[in-house]
Amino acid sequence: xxxxxxxxxxxxxxxxxxxxxxxxxxxxxxxxxxxxxxxxxxxxxxxxxxxxxxxxxxxxxxxxxxxxxxxxxxxxxxxxxxxxxxxxxxxxxxxxxxxxxxxxxxxxxxx
Amino acid sequence: xxxxxxxxxxxxxxxxxxxxxxxxxxxxxxxxxxxxxxxxxxxxxxxxxxxxxxxxxxxxxxxxxxxxxxxxxxxxxxxxxxxxxxxxxxxxxxxxxxxxxxxxxxxxxxxxxx
Numbered sequence: 001x002x003x004x005x006x007x008x009x010x011x012x013x014x015x016x017x018x019x020x021x022x023x024x025x026x027x028x029x030x031x032x033x034x035x036x037x038x039x040x041x042x043x044x045x046x047x048x049x050x051x052x053x054x055x056x057x058x059x060x061x062x063x064x065x066x067x068x069x070x071x072x073x074x075x076x077x078x079x080x081x082x083x084x085x086x087x088x089x090x091x092x093x094x095x096x097x098x099x100x101x102x103x104x105x106x107x108x109x110x111x
Numbered sequence: 112x113x114x115x116x117x118x119x120x121x122x123x124x125x126x127x128x129x130x131x132x133x134x135x136x137x138x139x140x141x142x143x144x145x146x147x148x149x150x151x152x153x154x155x156x157x158x159x160x161x162x163x164x165x166x167x168x169x170x171x172x173x174x175x176x177x178x179x180x181x182x183x184x185x186x187x188x189x190x191x192x193x194x195x196x197x198x199x200x201x202x203x204x205x206x207x208x209x210x211x212x213x214x215x216x217x218x219x220x221x222x223x224x225x
Binding site for chain 2: 034036042043044045046049089097098099100101102103104
């Protein structure tokens, strides 16, 4: 079955710096990919859904890149601020079934 | 739209007791998913329903865990004879049910088994 590896497990950056998180997956049939943010004590908040091969999506304060050739999904928090401090999870959807989550990255942004 | 509602938010049980967790999906969503989150195992899929029918329970421990969706407005996860290793945050998510649709998560129920 699909396996998703997420790196790094922890990331500490200063305000204004970038924070880069990468997920690699194994199943070439995986089709849709998601990034979720989880603030302490809160539930999972959807950041972005991507599906096209080799796509760069820009959200508010972050960029997502999907490279299906390399089976790699990445999230870049650009100009991080303390409000970005949270756990981030990538997730893979193989077709309307359960999401397979990465192991998570805890990001800490210091002023 | 109130989002996915889960009750209770916190539940403490003694070892061997039963725990029932409730989930109310977003109105109009036809798919409901249950996940479990722990520090050690991360986010694990348990089971899901589509149009109230059980579709995949491959993540459910075969003993003591059961899930139902008696109507389109709620689903329950029941754990019989709870054990300390069942302590986790149990998350419910719903989605419109179309392929590759986003799943929207509830706040979770933190279960502590003493």
